[in-house]
Amino acid sequence: MKPPPFTYHAPRDLATALRTLQEVGAGGAGGKVLAGGQSLIPMLNMRLVAPAHLVDINRVAGLGGIGREPGGVRVGALARHAEAERSGAHPLLTRALKLVAHPVIRNRGTVVGSLVHADPAAELPAVLAVLGGSVRVARWQDGAAVERDIPAAAFFTGPMESAVLPGELAVSAWFPSLAPGAGCAFVEVSRRHGDYALAGVCAVVGPAGAARVACVGVGPVPVVVDVSAHAPDWAAAARAVREETEPDDDIHATAAYRRHLVGVLAERALREAAQEAENRGA
Amino acid sequence: MTTKLFGEPVQRREDPRLLTGGGRYLDDLGPDALAAAFVRAPHAHARIRDIDVGPALDVEGLVAIYTWEDLPERVGRPLPLLIPHPALTHGRTAYPLARDVVRHVGEPVVMVVAADRYAAEDACALIEVDYEVLKPVVGLEEAVQGAALVHEDVPGNVGAHLVQEVPGADGRGAREAIETAPHTLAFRLDIERSASMPLEGRGVHARWDGRDLRVHSSTQTSTSVRMAVAAALGLPLPRVEVIAPDVGGGFGVKIVHPWPEEILVPWAAMTLGREIKWTEDRREHFISSAHERGQVQYVRVGFDDDGRVLGLDVTILHDHGAYTPYGIIVPIVTSTQLLGPYKIGAYRVEFSAVYTNTVQVTPYRGAGRPQGVFCMERTMDKIARHLGRDRAEVRAANFIGPGEFPYDQGMTFQDGRPLIYDSGDYPEMLRLLKELIGWDSFERAPGRGIGIGCYVEGTGVGPYEGGHVQITSDGRVHVSTGLTSQGQGHETVFAQIAASELGVPIERISVVTGDTRRFGYAVGTFASRAAVVSGSAIALACRKVREKALRIAADALEADPADLEITDGIVHVAGAPNAAVPLSTVAVLANPLRYAFDEETARATQFAGAAAPDRPPVAEGEEPGLEGRDYYSPIRSTFAAGMHAAIVETDPDTAEIRVLRYAVVHDCGRLINPMIVEGQIHGGVAQGIGGALYERMAYDPHGQLVNASFMDFLMPYATEVPHVETAHLETPSPLNPLGVKGAGEAGVIPVSAVIASAIEDAEGFPIDRMPISPSDLFHLRTT
Structure with a gap:
């Protein structure tokens, strides 16, 4: 459990980081970005990945921070889970982060890193997806940094696959605010406290009955379902959600159980979110 | 300060050290040692056709690569079947490195020694083993059908x-x-x-100085590892010492011995004349222990x-x-x-x-x-x-x-x-x-x-454990037993037993386990046996020491040993607290000296008086020193x-x-x-x-x-x-x-x-x- 050899880069500024990534072709087999390292380091140690270059962005100035802006929250690439959780900047993000692993991991792991890692059982991709957020990526082109925003719907392309291209660096993520009077919830079942969920559902319910869920662990990417048409019949909405999912068997749970579970959790999440919306409206 | 500690919820004496990072586990030893790593079978059942180490030879830091063919006959034999039984008609054990067939994912095939574990794993990754994959036997009810066989000569896999x-x-x-x-x-x-999944996996560290072999192993039985290593390497037993350092849990898996690595690492250390360490990683523990x-x-x-x-x-x-x-x-x-x-x-x-x-x-x-x-x-x-x-x-x-x-x-x-x-x-x-x-x-x-x-x-x-107890002239009590500790609290409970038996404050008692330099005869720590067997042996050894202490003190106090008791490390006549002699002095009196190197020992030299001139300084049937050894065999x-x-x-x-x-x-x-x-x-x-x-x-x-x-x-x-x-x-x-x-x-x-x-x-x-x-x-x- 020791990583194979790689060249280590520790740029101090964004321009150098982007130039380095362009040179080594990050994102493909050539290089990997190291931020919190909570997934990458174990994968390196188990030799599941063997990048020739590791670009450590932890010293890059200007990539940290959690900014409350009109209409949403922008989370920098170096903002740790714990920081985002403590900031309370976004209610759904705060709730989801309490379900992410354990405090020690949350102290190191980053929100943006989790999004780019794109584990279909992880909570944060579902949060980004249900809110319709986006990820901002930058690359070095013609002697300058060029940015583009990738909407959540296009960002998660498969299990552990995102739309970040070789040479690009995810610099921040955008989590839109809930609509006024909306409620939200995140419920999941995991085998142990802090484990990846067997299935999980986050829900946002608006005051006028607009209702959306994103499910984790039951498809290759977060499964987003708009169930506004069923509001407030949350049992019917949950059945609709269940129909949309295609879970797989694994050693922890069968596909049939996961499908059952996502229905149970969708109903619970929608009821909880609707209750919160109602309490806000009251 | 009480000395009747048997039955009391005494706080674990080992915890401050272990909980504040003061433990010394296998991987803490030999920071400059060469590292060993293993190529392990990727198939559950396969025949080895060929091993090509060529691609690994250019790895920087590589020291040696060994396959089964490189092992001397003694080292390359199948590992022992530790506990034979008449009903075990088809007992089978593995070779230290696979000889021709691998029978589970994780079985060691090639050993690599390199400057550090990184280089060793790099070399492992480059070694090419050509396998003919055989039909695997998985699942109990499938296995007894006997359609495929784990061992060719074991029908029905039974x-x-x-x-x-x-x-x-x-x-x-x-x-x-x-x-x-x-x-x-x-x-x-x-x-x-x-x-078992102990927090600390297995591990072996070996050092050969040209004459003596010192092996540290994260084991539940250092005495038996010592005998197994001496036998496999053909070394005289006194030339081999085995020490279990702090061990981060065992739960049974570390009573098995010798593990392939417990033979191979010492053998490679002797062959190369270098200090070598192997620390099992978690994946290895899952696929190659038990x-x-x-x-x-x-x-x-x-x-x-x-x-x-x-x-x-x-x-x-x-x-x-x-x-x-x-x-x-x-x-x-x-x-x-x-x-x-x-x-x-x-x-x-x-x-x-x-x-x-x-x-x-x-x-x-x-x-x-x-x-x-x-x-x-x-x-x-x-x-x-x-x-x-x-x-x-x-x-x-x-x-x-x-x-x-x-x-x-x-x-x-x-x-x-x-x-x-x-x-x-x-x-x-x-x-x-x-x-x-x-x-x-x-x-x-x-x-x-x-x-x-x-x-x-x-x-x-059983069959037995032993205890050795020595009281030195500073009044300290040193207890040792051969079985090992993996965090159970032996330092505390064995000290409680000694404190109660000897009437000595627990603060003055130290306990050593699992070090063959201190105690050579033992069985091991398993089967919920340490307190029963070693605890009893230590109590019996303490009783011997106590008896001797009372005999010497009785002489010094001109009293009958039967009238003496020991409280807080002081022997005194029951009911007469002033007629007393501390155990430290008894220890001095127990060991007649020619040389005085401090005030205490001056009292034990030949011109200090006390000993009768018509008797030998060490009486017949006695030994110098205030110590005792005993065994308990249930x-x-x-x-x-x-x-x-x-x-x-x-x-x-x-x-x-x-x-x-x-x-x-x-x-x-x-x-x-x-x-x-x-x-x-x-x-x-x-x-x-x-x-x-x-x-x-x-x-x-x-x-x-x-x-x-x-x-x-x-x-x-x-x-x-x-x-x-x-x-x-x-x-x-x-x-x-x-x-x-x-x-x-x-x-x-x-x-x-x-x-x-x-x-x-x-x-x-x-x-x-x-x-x-x-x-x-x-x-x-x-x-």
Whole structure:
């Protein structure tokens, strides 16, 4: 459990980081970005990945921070889970982060890193997806940094696959605010406290009955379902959600159980979110 | 400052050191040593066609690469079969490095030595082994079909087959008794694999100075590793020393020896003349150490209207993995300890130890008992359900009575000695448990159930342990014993025993374990035996020292030894506190000196007086110094017992299982330190919860272990382990000088049975397979 050899880069500024990534072709087999390292380091140690270059962005100035802006929250690439959780900047993000692993991991792991890692059982991709957020990526082109925003719907392309291209660096993520009077919830079942969920559902319910869920662990990417048409019949909405999912068997749970579970959790999440919306409206 | 510490909840003396980073574990040693790493088999069953080390030769830092062909004959022999048994007709062990066939994923094939572990693993990755893949044998019931064979010369994959029968009082066998019983039941039970999983894996560090070999190993038996290493390397025993440093848990896996690495690392250190270290990583531990538990049991039982068992017939398929280095101890323990606290009319048990292309099976805490208890306790619950009777009542109807000890179960135990229970009080234990959990007042509700499980555990097996106790002229007491420690609290309990026996404050007592330089004869730490066997030996050694101290002090005080006592390290005449001499002075007097190097020793020199000129300075039959050595060799095992109960809640929708309460009544004879016993129970219950609800070894049909990491092998966290409520019962053992029985494995033994009992109570359908996950429960509900 020791990583194979790689060249280590520790740029101090964004321009150098982007130039380095362009040179080594990050994102493909050539290089990997190291931020919190909570997934990458174990994968390196188990030799599941063997990048020739590791670009450590932890010293890059200007990539940290959690900014409350009109209409949403922008989370920098170096903002740790714990920081985002403590900031309370976004209610759904705060709730989801309490379900992410354990405090020690949350102290190191980053929100943006989790999004780019794109584990279909992880909570944060579902949060980004249900809110319709986006990820901002930058690359070095013609002697300058060029940015583009990738909407959540296009960002998660498969299990552990995102739309970040070789040479690009995810610099921040955008989590839109809930609509006024909306409620939200995140419920999941995991085998142990802090484990990846067997299935999980986050829900946002608006005051006028607009209702959306994103499910984790039951498809290759977060499964987003708009169930506004069923509001407030949350049992019917949950059945609709269940129909949309295609879970797989694994050693922890069968596909049939996961499908059952996502229905149970969708109903619970929608009821909880609707209750919160109602309490806000009251 | 009290010296009567036996029975007191003395705080663990090792904890400040271990909890503040002061421990020295195997990987803390030899920071400049070369590192070893291994190429391990990627296939469950394959023939090695060719090994090409060429591509690895350019790795910077590479020192050596060894395959089986490079090993001298002595080193390359198959590893020993440690515990032979007449029923083990087809015992098989692995070569230290695979010779031609690999029989499980993880079997070592090539050893690499390099400047550091990084380089060693780089070289491993470049070595090309060409395999002819053979058909793997996975799954017990598939294995006994014999369609494919793990070992070509073992038909049906059965390494051992043993039938044991204990007829009833009327002389009839179990099968006959079942045929004529008023009620009969038949069912199949299934327990999956788990493993010891110590926080610290195995590890070996060796240094050869051209004459002497010093080996550190993260082992549960340094004395036996020493003998095995000396034998394999052809070294005279005095030239080899083996030390167990701080060991981060063992739970059974580290009693197996010699591991391939325990031979190969010292051999390479001698061959290269360099210091070498190998530290097992977690993936290696999963795929190349040992597992346990996996059994399928076919049960038939006959019983009367009161639920008394008239006949019990159990056939066990025991998954032994690819090899049998530790013999068939585990299925023997299952077969014998299955009986628990009960009088069974007639008993027949038959097991087959079955080879599969999986990691070998050797004892893991509980060592076959959890499976046996699962069988018996499931049987008790099924009888109660069949008769519509209270489950505790059915158990009580079968209990051995408190007046029936010593009770002979009529079988042969794992130590080759008769299975005779020394003492116990099972009805009282059940009464305490029912009171603790509130059995009679439990309110049944959908999704809420209560469960119970009882066990008897043979502990403190022989053949012996020894203790050495020395009091030096500074008044300090040095205790050593040969068996090893893995965090149990031996430094504390052995010091408590010495403090109580010698009348010395515990602060002045130090304890050394597992160092062959200090004590050369020992068996090891397993089978809940340290307190019973080493504890008794240390007590006996202390008594020798005390006797000598009193004799010398009596001379100095011109008193009768019978009138002397020792308090706070001072020998004094009872009732005359001024007629006293400290043990430090007694130690000086015990060792006549020519040279005075300080004020104390000046009193022991030849012109200091005292000694009579017409007697030799060291009297005939005496030895210099105030020390004693003694051994304790038990006539047979002591039998501890326990009963657990749990209340669980199952979610009607998600099928999640929550343990709301967990209660334990435990009897390990006289308690040396109740706090440490409770700690042992808590740890055991935690492991038991793991085995009941979380842990399994997920082998796919190709023999790949697909959950070989802590991501997917689910050891329970603190958040998954319930608070454990404990009550003690003390029925002293008549067999040893301290009246103690073992406690190390107790907590883990009945947990799967108890949780199954509670879930069954909550759900209303039988639970015959453990562990159980929410997904499993969901499917049981829907089928």
